[in-house]
Amino acid sequence: MRKYNEISRRGFLRSAVLAGTGICASSVFNGMVACEGVNRQGPSALDCKTNAVVGVKRTLGSGTASMVVSAMGFGCMGLNHHRGQHPGKKQVIALVHEAIDRGVTLFDTAESYGYQTNERLVGEALKGYSDRVFVTTKFGHKFVDGVQIKTEEDSSPNNIRKVCENSLRNLGVETLGMFYQHRADPNTPIEVVAETVNELIREGKVLHFGLCEVNADTIRRAHRICPVTAIQSEYHLMHRAVEESVLPLCEELGIGFVPYSPINRGFLGGLINEYTRFDPENDNRQDLPRFQPEAIRANMRIVEVLNAFGRTRGITPAQVALAWLMNKKPWIVAIPGTTKLSHLEENLRAADIIFTASEMRELEDAVSAIPVVGSRYNALQESKVQK
Numbered sequence: 001m002r003k004y005n006e007i008s009r010r011g012f013l014r015s016a017v018l019a020g021t022g023i024c025a026s027s028v029f030n031g032m033v034a035c036e037g038v039n040r041q042g043p044s045a046l047d048c049k050t051n052a053v054v055g056v057k058r059t060l061g062s063g064t065a066s067m068v069v070s071a072m073g074f075g076c077m078g079l080n081h082h083r084g085q086h087p088g089k090k091q092v093i094a095l096v097h098e099a100i101d102r103g104v105t106l107f108d109t110a111e112s113y114g115y116q117t118n119e120r121l122v123g124e125a126l127k128g129y130s131d132r133v134f135v136t137t138k139f140g141h142k143f144v145d146g147v148q149i150k151t152e153e154d155s156s157p158n159n160i161r162k163v164c165e166n167s168l169r170n171l172g173v174e175t176l177g178m179f180y181q182h183r184a185d186p187n188t189p190i191e192v193v194a195e196t197v198n199e200l201i202r203e204g205k206v207l208h209f210g211l212c213e214v215n216a217d218t219i220r221r222a223h224r225i226c227p228v229t230a231i232q233s234e235y236h237l238m239h240r241a242v243e244e245s246v247l248p249l250c251e252e253l254g255i256g257f258v259p260y261s262p263i264n265r266g267f268l269g270g271l272i273n274e275y276t277r278f279d280p281e282n283d284n285r286q287d288l289p290r291f292q293p294e295a296i297r298a299n300m301r302i303v304e305v306l307n308a309f310g311r312t313r314g315i316t317p318a319q320v321a322l323a324w325l326m327n328k329k330p331w332i333v334a335i336p337g338t339t340k341l342s343h344l345e346e347n348l349r350a351a352d353i354i355f356t357a358s359e360m361r362e363l364e365d366a367v368s369a370i371p372v373v374g375s376r377y378n379a380l381q382e383s384k385v386q387k
Contacts, residue, residue, distance in 0.1 A: 052348035054103040058333050060208075060256025061229030067178065067208050067256070069134060071326065072351045073106030074099050075260060075337035076122045077113045086282075086339050089121065095341060096125035100133060102348055108232075108258070108335045109171075110138035110182060111163050115146045119170035127172055134177030138212065139163035141182055150380060155185035157196040164205055180210035180232055183384045190218050194225035201226070210258070215386040216245040219255070228255050230333075235259035236268065237321055237367045238290075238302060239376055247329070255331075262325055262334040265291070269318040269343075270303050272296060287378060295374030305366045315353060318343075320363070322350035327360060 056071040079092045086092065096107070109122045119137060126135055140163075142154035167176060179200065181193055200206040208229035211222060222228055231250060235242050236259065250257050263269050265285055274293040278286040285291040290299070306317035315323070318336075325334050336347045355363070375382060 052102060052345045054348050054351045056351060058256075058330060060258070060331060060333060061227065062254030063227065065208060065227035065229045065255075067134065067229050069106040069333060070104050071333060072104065072322070072348060073108060073258070073333050073335040074104050075335040076107055076109045076118060078337040079125075079339060080114060080118055080121055089124070092121065092339060093125040095339065095344065096122070097129075098341060099344055100129055102344070104348075105133045106177075106333060106335065107133055107135045108137075108260075109135065110180075111167060112138070112141045112143075112148060112182060115143060115148065116166060116170050119167055123171040123173070130173050134207070135171055135173060136178035136180060136210065137167045137171065137176060138180040138182035139167075140185060153183050153185040153187075153384070155181055155188040155193045157192065160193065160196045161200070164200055168205065175204060176206045178208040178210045178229055179206045180212050180230075181214075182212050184214055184218060184386050190214075190222045191225050194222040198226035212260075213385045214246075216249045218386060219246065219249055220253070223253055223255070228253070230256040230258045232258040232260055232335075234261050234376065235325065236262050236264050237306075237324060237363075238264050238268070238299070238372050250331070251329070257329065257332045259325055259332065259334045262336050263318050263321050267291070267296075267299070268303060268306060268321040269316070270307065273300065288374075288376065289378065290372075290374035290376050292374060298373040299370075301370045302367055302372070305363075305370065309363055309366070315350075316346060318346055319350040319353060322347060323353035323355060324360065324363060326351060326353075327355045 054070045054072050057068050058071045060067045060069060074096070076096075078086070079096075080086050087095075099107075107122060107126065109118050111119060113119070122135060126133060139160050140153050140155045142149040142152045142159075164176065164179065167179075168174070179197055181197075184190070185193070194209065197206060197209045201209065209222075209226045210230045210232055211219060211228060212232045213234070214222075214231070219228060219231060231242075231246060233242050233246065235257070242257070247257060249255070265288075266272055267290075272291075274297040276296070278291070280286060289295060303317055306320045310317055310320045322334055322336060325332055338344055338347065377385070
């Protein structure tokens, strides 16, 4: 196992993982390591002597649009963008290789993550592994000379094709595993977007079509033109808006769902508090209403619920959050990101955790009783999310 210098979510994880012992990613309470495997299935959940491996597959989409991937993916944005300080390129690439070795086959990036810089990093990390994994990326934001025009979107056919060619080159692949529209473009009908991606699929440049943060009407209209494989939207215990109409429609149409920020940008992991200071140069959380000190202070009650729920089951708050998502639907594939090996270990353990229906209700009722303070985005960003 590779070694990293890092700050882990739980001290024992750091000691165990860095020592190469592969101890289970479980919480420590009263000086005792909890590794009972309550409500778990699979050898990686029960055997503390093995490294976490995600051996189960899930299917996004259906029919010709189906895509079989690991039950948990990897969100690559934070490897070098929007999440503060990060390790050097060598360490990041080693972590991606570790994720592949542990069974992860779905890696997610986007043109807009540092304007192609994240794509290039991911492409370098995945070099030589393209036959074992899918890499997904996104189009739709408007850039002029590498600078994002944040008040506009651009999903015109010409821009979609330009971004596709750039992404293929940056990632070093012949075909994109999935090409998502990052945000809806009010000036380009979704039917035109879907047909353009359909052409790219026929040309062999794209395997699958996805949409991000769109409403049910847009999904239905797009799906008529080009079968949609997955919807990617924010979804976690503090943001469940997709349950109203998007998830039911996905089930109806046989479309998969990929939640981004499944641990609410790290908040549900329990390491952020009102005194946390975010990197002013490379961390967008400093500008998000939900990550202001007063909101963090109020929302810590939710983390306490996850702590209490996980304590009796030998699992961490982050694992509770991830396992909850994976227990919601069999066609949901979360994409947590990290730059730390101990967090990768912890996240992958969540793929083996099974909650009963009563446990799901208990957790949801406890969290729902606490009002969430602060919007997830500022007004401009929120305006780009379809309701």
